Amino acid sequence: MTEPLLRLSGVTKVYAKDGAEVAALAGVDLDIDRGEYVALTGPSGSGKSTLMHLLGCLDRPTAGSYRLAGAEVATLSPDELAAQRRKIGFVFQSFHLLPGATAQANAALPLRYAGVPPHERQDRAAAMLARVGLGERLRHLPRELSGGQQQRVAIARALIAAPELLLADEPTGNLDSRSGTEILALLEELWREGRTLVVVTHDDRLAARARRVIRMLDGRIVADERR
Template sequence: MGTQRPVIELTDIRKTYGMDGNAVHALRGVSLTVPTGDYVAIMGASGSGKSTLMNIIGCLDVPTTGRYLLDDVEVEHLSDRQLALVRNRKIGFVFQSFNLLPRTTALDNVELPLIYAGVGTAERRKRARAALELVGLSERMNHKPQELSGGQQQRVAVARALVTAPSLILADEPTGNLDSTSSSDVMALFDRLHRAGRTIVLITHEHDIAEHAERAIRLMDGQIVSDERNGERGWISEQHTVRHAR
């Protein structure tokens, strides 16, 4: 894994909100490399800098200082329009709240990033159908979100994340709105995507979700305090040991 080309390279990333006496230092010199095919969980309590780091990795925000390479593109000085193009082409987002358009079908929802990317109708439809088949929803393509369970809606969101063939899948608390059975189904899908070679970064505060990853990074007060591989001593936390060997 260490010889793989990096998808994410963060070097001394700092993010400060406000000025002078009111300044909040959300990130304090974060350096992180995620190689192609890695499966990473980023953990931390509220206020740890976890959400800020996710926004920077996802090109939803830019660092105050530091260098960020995403799939060999230096992103910290890009314009808003350039950032939007990078997000569309290189990152597949999966959010806690699914973020599906309520009055459109699963197929139309999955096609949306391809419309923004300027892909023609026939190719769009073909790729969206293939993505929905990949997540096991080939028989639900023409259903609208309210006709699907929470777990099915999140699988539509995963298909939408996959449809542009992104360099990175970035999932923010992807099981936060799901019951335990649906959570297991969605995490089994992420595990399968990882085995197929996808690069996945999960943002989570749940230990059982983080245990699916091959690597756990813990943030505290805007800094990385641990970065461990599955199976290493102290994996996830002293109190939460891995329940199954990989």
């Protein structure tokens, strides 16, 4: 039997806050297979964003084991950790684009750290932006784009290195309903192409579109429904 793409065993994350320890995650066990479409949902402070940060190797657990594609994340060196992150596409609620860089340069950023030559980066970024419907906006700065367009740039950036795993943290949270629907449709299209998609949301309607819904409360998984 093949190991799941993501496997968390007894993962705990504790923060120090005002001299006291706060457990954002308390002994989470979770497996996510390749090709799944998972919604992580729950109220604010339930630990869903903390879990996504751990899944994306953006943070380290305080205790427990996290294996990503068979590798124990806690034992990885900084360079190996960076290499793992290059296999993950991130889509953030507030886009996190570099304000001084064009749409094309923002989309090309992960390729810079993957050692791809500059001219190839530009070509691939242009192609990816065309795919998300921004082929005419290559030279635009983020401030010259609408919220929906900025999120499309972020999706282009997430996809450019052809990652196996897409992590989206409230991807429609800062968008109007029409833009949100379009972005969600785009993400689901990418999932249908075979990528693993994990969406963090507190929106039940959005979560209902996923094939698997994991509900969190007080740092624990309280429900795991498959459809």
